[in-house]
Amino acid sequence: MEYISVAKMAVKWGLSERSVRNYCAHGRIADAKLIGKTWYIPENAQKPDRINKKKDTPSLLQILREQKAAKMTGGIYHKVQIDLTYNSNHIEGSRLTHDQTRYIFETNTIGFENESVNVDDVIETSNHFRCIDMVIDQAGNALTERFIKELHFVLKTGTSDSRKAWFAVGEYKKLPNEVGGNDTTLPENVAEAIRKLLAEYNALLSKTFEDIVAFHVAFERIHPFQDGNGRVGRLILFKECLKHNIVPFIIEDNLKLFYYRGLKEWDHEKGFLIDTCLTAQDRFKAYLDYFRIVY
Numbered sequence: 001m002e003y004i005s006v007a008k009m010a011v012k013w014g015l016s017e018r019s020v021r022n023y024c025a026h027g028r029i030a031d032a033k034l035i036g037k038t039w040y041i042p043e044n045a046q047k048p049d050r051i052n053k054k055k056d057t058p059s060l061l062q063i064l065r066e067q068k069a070a071k072m073t074g075g076i077y078h079k080v081q082i083d084l085t086y087n088s089n090h091i092e093g094s095r096l097t098h099d100q101t102r103y104i105f106e107t108n109t110i111g112f113e114n115e116s117v118n119v120d121d122v123i124e125t126s127n128h129f130r131c132i133d134m135v136i137d138q139a140g141n142a143l144t145e146r147f148i149k150e151l152h153f154v155l156k157t158g159t160s161d162s163r164k165a166w167f168a169v170g171e172y173k174k175l176p177n178e179v180g181g182n183d184t185t186l187p188e189n190v191a192e193a194i195r196k197l198l199a200e201y202n203a204l205l206s207k208t209f210e211d212i213v214a215f216h217v218a219f220e221r222i223h224p225f226q227d228g229n230g231r232v233g234r235l236i237l238f239k240e241c242l243k244h245n246i247v248p249f250i251i252e253d254n255l256k257l258f259y260y261r262g263l264k265e266w267d268h269e270k271g272f273l274i275d276t277c278l279t280a281q282d283r284f285k286a287y288l289d290y291f292r293i294v295y
Helices: 006-015 017-025 060-069 076-091 098-105 121-136 145-156 185-203 211-224 229-243 252-263 271-290
Strands: 003-005 033-035 038-042
Touching: 003 006, 017 038, 017 252, 033 060, 033 211, 038 060, 060 076, 060 229, 076 098, 076 121, 076 229, 076 252, 098 121, 121 145, 121 229, 145 185, 145 229, 185 211, 211 229, 211 271, 252 271
Parallel strands: none
Antiparallel strands: 003 038, 033 038
C-alpha cells in the first residue's frame, strides 16, 4: 500500500492540512498511520464525509443571499456585515467602534454624541457594507480584474482620497507605494502583474484554503491601488471561500499583528499566516454553530 503526506492529501481533497490531521486523529481515515509526529495516509483513501453533512442543506452562500434579500436582522448576514466591516476597517486605522459600525448598518444614520468622528471612516464604513453585498451577489463568478476594480471603486467613492488628483478610484495606482517598509510592484507593472496572478489562480482546477491565502499574499505584495488594498484583498478572501464552499474567515483586529507577520514571513514560513487564518476560521465556525448553519 502506498502512503502520502497530509500536505499532499490536503491538496487532493481540497481541505486544509489541519482538517486532514483532525480526520486522522479521530480515526476517520482507514489505515492512516502516525509515525513519530507525522501522519501517513493511504494514497487511495476516501475523503470522509462531514459528520454534520445533510442532503439538501443550503450552503452558507445561499443563506447569506436569502437573508440579504429578506433584509433580515440578527442573523449571519447581519453579523458578517458588521464584523467584517468593523475589523477590516479598524486594521487600516478607522477609529469607529464596533457599536458605532453596528449603528450605521442598522439605522443608516450617524448619531454619535459628545465626540468627533472622521468623515472618511463613516463613508468607508457605509461603502464597505455595499462591497460585502457585491461579494455575496457575485461570489459564484470567477475572480476578474474588473470585479477587483469595482470593489475598490465602491470602497473609495466619496472619500477625501477620491478628490485628490493623484488618487485613482477604481483604477490602479499612479505613484509607487510601500507596505510594511517593503517595496511593492511599480505602477507601470501592476496591470500585467495582476493579470498574470489571476491567470495562474483561475487556471487551478480546484482551490484549496492555502491557494486562496497564497493569492491574498501575492495580491497584497503587488499592492495595486494607492490605498484600500488590505480591505479589497480581505473582501476577495471572503468571496473566494464562499465560491469554493470553504468556511470563510474574518481577520479580527486582535489578530492584526499575527496577520502582518504571516504576510511578511510567507516565503520563509507559510505556517504563520495559515495558522492565523485557521484561527480566524475556527472563530467563524463558532458563529455558524451558533446560528445552526451546516458547513
